[in-house]
Amino acid sequence: xxxxxxxxxxxxxxxxxxxxxxxxxxxxxxxxxxxxxxxxxxxxxxxxxxxxxxxxxxxxxxxxxxxxxxxxxxxxxxxxxxxxxxxxxxxxxxxxxxxxxxxxxxxxxxxxxxxxxxxxxxxxxxxxxxxxxxxxxxxxxxxxxxxxxxxxxxxxxxxxxxxxxxxxxxxxxxxxxxxxxxxxxxxxxxxxxxxxxxxxxxxxxxxxxxxxxxxxxxxxxxxxxxxxxxxxxxxxxxxxxxxxxxxxxxxxxxxxxxxxxxxxxxxxxxxxxxxxxxxxxxxxxxxxxxxxxxxxxxxxxxxxxxxxxxxxxxxxxxxxxxxxxxxxxxxxxxxxxxxxxxxxxxxxxxxxxxxxxxxxxxxxxxxxxxxxxxxxxxxxxxxxxxxxxxxxxxxxxxxxxxxxxxxxxxxxxxxxxxxxxxxxxxxxxxxxxxxxxxxxxxxxxxxxxxxxxxxxxxxxxxxxxxxxxxxxxxxxxxxxxxxxxxxxxxxxxxxxxxxxxxxxxxxxxxxxxxxxxxxxxxxxxxxxxxxxxxxxxxxxxxxxxxxxxxxxxxxxx
RNA sequence: CGCGGGGUGGAGGAAUGGCACCUCGUCAGGCUCAUAAUCUGAAGGUCCCGGUUCGAAUCCGGGCCCCGCAACCA
Numbered sequence: 019x020x021x022x023x024x025x026x027x028x029x030x031x032x033x034x035x036x037x038x039x040x041x042x043x044x045x046x047x048x049x050x051x052x053x054x055x056x057x058x059x060x061x062x063x064x065x066x067x068x069x070x071x072x073x074x075x076x077x078x079x080x081x082x083x084x085x086x087x088x089x090x091x092x093x094x095x096x097x098x099x100x101x102x103x104x105x106x107x108x109x110x111x112x113x114x115x116x117x118x119x120x121x122x123x124x125x126x127x128x129x130x131x132x133x134x135x136x137x138x139x140x141x142x143x144x145x146x147x148x149x150x151x152x153x154x155x156x157x158x159x160x161x162x163x164x165x166x167x168x169x170x171x172x173x174x175x176x177x178x179x180x181x182x183x184x185x186x187x188x189x190x191x192x193x194x195x196x197x198x199x200x201x202x203x204x205x206x207x208x209x210x211x212x213x214x215x216x217x218x219x220x221x222x223x224x225x226x227x228x229x230x231x232x233x234x235x236x237x238x239x240x241x242x243x244x245x246x247x248x249x250x251x252x253x254x255x256x257x258x259x260x261x262x263x264x265x266x267x268x269x270x271x272x273x274x275x276x277x278x279x280x281x282x283x284x285x286x287x288x289x290x291x292x293x294x295x296x297x298x299x300x301x302x303x304x305x306x307x308x309x310x311x312x313x314x315x316x317x318x319x320x321x322x323x324x325x326x327x328x329x330x331x332x333x334x335x336x337x338x339x340x341x342x343x344x345x346x347x348x349x350x351x352x353x354x355x356x357x358x359x360x361x362x363x364x365x366x367x368x369x370x371x372x373x374x375x376x377x378x379x380x381x382x383x384x385x386x387x388x389x390x391x392x393x394x395x396x397x398x399x400x401x402x403x404x405x406x407x408x409x410x411x412x413x414x415x416x417x418x419x420x421x422x423x424x425x426x427x428x429x430x431x432x433x434x435x436x437x438x439x440x441x442x443x444x445x446x447x448x449x450x451x452x453x454x455x456x457x458x459x460x461x462x463x464x465x466x467x468x469x470x471x472x473x474x475x476x477x478x479x480x481x482x483x484x485x486x487x488x489x490x491x492x493x494x495x496x497x498x499x500x501x502x503x504x505x506x507x508x509x510x511x512x513x514x515x516x517x518x519x520x521x522x523x524x525x526x527x528x529x530x531x532x533x534x535x536x537x538x539x540x541x542x543x544x545x546x547x548x549x550x551x552x553x554x555x556x557x558x559x560x561x562x563x564x565x566x567x568x569x570x571x572x573x574x575x
Numbered sequence: 576c577g578c579g580g581g582g583u584g585g586a587g588g589a590a591u592g593g594c595a596c597c598u599c600g601u602c603a604g605g606c607u608c609a610u611a612a613u614c615u616g617a618a619g620g621u622c623c624c625g626g627u628u629c630g631a632a633u634c635c636g637g638g639c640c641c642c643g644c645a646a647c648c649a
Contacts, residue, residue, distance in 0.1 A: 034648075043649060074647090157646080175646065233580055237643090240579055279628050321649030322580080322642085354581085354642075354649065390598090395588085396581055397642060402584060404599085411599055415612055423609035444641070466599075480614060487608035563610050 021315050023055045024308045024344075026290040026314075027066035028320035029115065032093035033078040036100065037362050037401060038370050039355040042388040044319040047350060047463060049107045051317055053517035054458040056108075057538045060315075063308045065293035067113035067120075068094040069260040072282035073155045086257045090116060104373050104522070105381060111297040115259075117290055119299075119411065123292035124285040125262040127253075128208075130251045130339045132270060136215060137208045137251065139272050143186055144254055145173070146203040147193050152256030152277070152410075153205055154193055161188040205254055206263075206272040210284075212246035213332045219246070222333050222345055224339040229348045229460070230329070238329040246330065252282045287332040290318070302543050309343050317348045317461070325351055350461040355392035370400065379409075380480055382519040382565070386413045389463050389518060410567045412471065418472045418522075418565035420481075421511065424504045425529060427486055429557040437502040437553070444545050446476045447510045451544050454514055463518075505552040506545075513538050528568070529564075531556040 027048040030036055036045075052064040070090045079086040093113050101107045110520045114118070117386045131137045144153045148301050159173040164187045165266060173188050212219075220242055227235040252261060252272070259280025263271065272278070291309070298305035308314065318328050333345045354361065360368045376384050387405050390412070439447070453469035480486075489497040508526070512535035516523040520536075532551055539547035 028649075031649085037648085039649060077647095172646070237579055240643095244578065322648050325579095326644080352649090356642095359641095361642085362648055368648095391587065398587070401586070407586080407599060410610090414610065416598095419609060419612050423597075423612080425609095427608050468588090471598075481608075482606075482614045485606085485608090487606095490608080565610090567610060567612095 020314050020315065021055075021060045022060045022308050023052075023060045024294070024314070024316045025052050025055075025062060025064040026316065026346075027064065027109075028318075028324055029286050029289050030097055031072070031074065031113075032068045032070055032090050032097065032513040032553055033074040034273075034364065035093070036097060036372055036486065037377060038384075038388065039321075039351060039357075039362050039371055041105070041372050041384070042355040042392055042398075042400075043321045043352045044350075045105070045107060045405075046385060046388055047352065047392065047461060047516070048317070048319040048462055049105075050385075050517045051319070051350075051458070051461060052108050055517055055521065057457075057513075057536055058541075059537070061307075062110070063294060063297060063303075063305075063458035065111045065113075065290060065297060066109060066111050067111075067115060067117075067289055067293060068097060069282065069286045070094075070114055070116040070290075071279070071285060072254075073157055073255065073257075076155075076257050077157060080351050087116070090114065092441050096361075100373055104376055111300070113289070113296055115285060117292075117296065117298045120285070120289060120292040121259050123295060124259045124280060124288050125265070127282075127288050127335055127339050128280060129262060129265050131210065131335070132208075132266065134338050136211050136338055138211055138248070139206055139247070139270070140209050140250075141204045141206055142250060143202050143393045144205045145191055145193075146205075147196070147200050149196065149198055150193070153203075154195075155199060155253070155255065156185070158194055159188070159200060160194045161191040164189050199565070206274075207250045207278070208272060209248040210251050211248055212331075212334065212336075213248065215338070216242065216246045216540070218337055219334050221328055222337070223329065226333075226345060226347060226349075227329075231351070233395065234325065234329065234349060234351050237325055241330060242328055249283075249331075251281060251284050252278045255279045255281075258282065283327060283331070284335070284523050287327055288333065290332075291336070291343075304521045309345075314344045315348070316344055316346050317350060318346050319350050319461075320352075322351055322353050325349075332410070334353055348461060353395065353397045355388075355393050355398055355400055357399050358402070359399050376517075379568070381520070382521045383409055383413065383568075385518060386467075389467050392464055394462065394464060406568050409565075414565045414567050415550050416471060416478065417474045418563055420477045421508055421526060421529075422479065422561075422563045423481060423502075424508055425561055426556050427481075427490060428505065428555070429561060431501070433498055433502060433505070434555070435553055437498055439506040439545055439549055439552075440499075440503060441505040443476075443506055446473060447506060447544055447548070448542075449473075450510060451513060451539075451541075455541065458517065467518065470477075470511065472506060473511060473514070477504055477511075480507075502552060505555055506548050509535075509548045509551050509555075510544065525564060529558045529561050531558060541556075 028044050032446050056061045075086045079089045141163045145159045146153050156173045160170050162169055163171045261275045263275050294305040325345055328349050336343045357368050362368050390408055430469050450469050450473040452467050457466035484500045486500055512526045523535045
């Protein structure tokens with residue numbers, strides 16, 4: 019019974035370059051998930067794109083003296099190249115939020131919320147420049163700190179004394195664009211009435227939360243217990259999804275609606291849905307298959323800062339838009355990856371670009387190490403010396419070497435047709451598949467990797483225990499018997515590493531002359547599938563170690 | 576006292592109040608098919624202070640530190 023699996027990957031914000039924290043936190047987990055589900059025969063739709071709107075983009079544009087649109091194009095092109103050409107991430111569609119399709123769908127969501135009575139109009143105070151005749155985002159305003167009197171401090175926190183400055187407390191606010199004084203003035207905005215939606219969201223969390231990690235569930239329940247508060251959905255900006263003014267009745271229209279935009283927190287998550295529609299248009303696929311009915315599973319991947327937008331707000335938006343739509347099942351949220359214990363930060367020079375490390379070490383090595391240290395339950399650290407230790411000590415010495423020593427011993431031989439995998443090996447292989455399936459299904463990738471490594475350890479032990487290199491010379495019958503077990507493990511590993519290490523898996527299929535490991539055996543039929551395959555193995559003359567050691571002395575980082 | 580998450584050998588991770596476990600590294604020994612690979616064994620640990628308990632990594636109180644919500648950054 020195959021499933022339809024939607025994989026929503028967080029939309030990278032296009033105001034800067036991506037680093038390996040993004041890769042370890044959500045890009046890689048999502049890709050492993052997609053590859054796994056395809057390998058067990060499920061139909062997968064994996065979508066994401068560039069998150070284009072919001073103040074940080076306009077700031078970046080001002081800094082570089084180009085338009086926001088140019089900033090978006092620049093980074094979108096870079097990210098797309100990185101994902102497609104370098105990382106080979108298996109997106110079915112990677113689009114962007116300033117695509118006309120997304121803008122229209124976002125406006126549809128907005129209208130549905132308005133019609134459903136889940137939006138209301140209220141006033142907030144914002145900085146306003148009379149000379150420019152426009153409202154300014156907080157980030158464009160500087161002034162005097164009300165606590166220590168420092169001049170030219172930011173509007174939200176004092177650079178000098180570090181205290182947080184509440185909205186409106188800043189003294190003598192000025193525009194940092196023109197230097198002129200600004201006013202603090204009322205402005206009308208739409209607010210989402212979350213308290214009104216809370217009961218429905220609570221009901222959803224009650225069941226869906228069981229699929230989440232404990233800390234994700236707890237944090238979400240904490241927000242609900244506190245009580246959801248109305249949240250402004252629009253901003254005084256000119257960069258964002260326009261308010262669909264001509265579709266709003268006059269009495270529900272806010273003042274100066276044309277100079278306001280729907281804010282980024284509301285529109286970005288809608289991308290999962292709008293991208294599904296766009297994918298269907300481009301590929302003549304049926305998006306409805308992935309969003310309505312039974313036998314669906316929806317995964318979402320993101321960093322911890324994005325939590326409530328996916329466990330509370332996005333489900334809320336979906337249920338208002340159409341109560342039949344499938345809501346998120348697994349919301350897989352990772353903590354942050356640090357670099358040598360420090361947070362990534364451009365200004366502090368804590369930077370590690372994805373393409374730099376991937377070009378140097380290759381995808382599989384990076385995928386392996388990042389999975390090993392994946393910040394699944396708490397922040398973790400990328401440490402250079404640890405990369406060498408883990409790659410050389412685990413991936414190369416344990417997994418790669420097991421494959422290589424086995425195939426080296428077997429090279430030039432052929433098994434008799436009667437050889438079969440024995441009981442002990444059967445249970446080792448079945449166990450590895452069962453655990454891998456469970457862990458992959460629930461996005462526990464470190465545990466999945468562990469269960470694969472357990473199987474290679476079993477293989478290594480077998481070689482040693484039976485002194486296979488001696489048997490090869492002294493006892494052909496027993497040699498074949500043990501070799502049958504070893505080759506069974508090799509084939510199993512070929513399948514098992516496929517979602518995680520696609521390049522290694524594909525090299526292994528070349529070395530063994532087998533057709534490829536991208537379609538896993540049916541659940542429970544692993545041994546029946548593998549038994550005939552091992553007799554087809556002909557070790558290629560071009561056999562080389564599956565993974566090679568890193569030479570620390572050659573490194574320049 | 577704004578809300579929330581977290582602190583376990585050198586590194587990364589487990590542990591319904593019940594013998595602190597796993598992987599890597601280190602050290603000692605074995606093996607030589609394999610990439611100085613592999614196999615066996617050993618040393619080394621619950622952030623601090625107090626409390627509850629026959630028994631605490633776990634529960635309670637107090638502290639210290641890191642992180643998210645919330646600047647450049649996920």
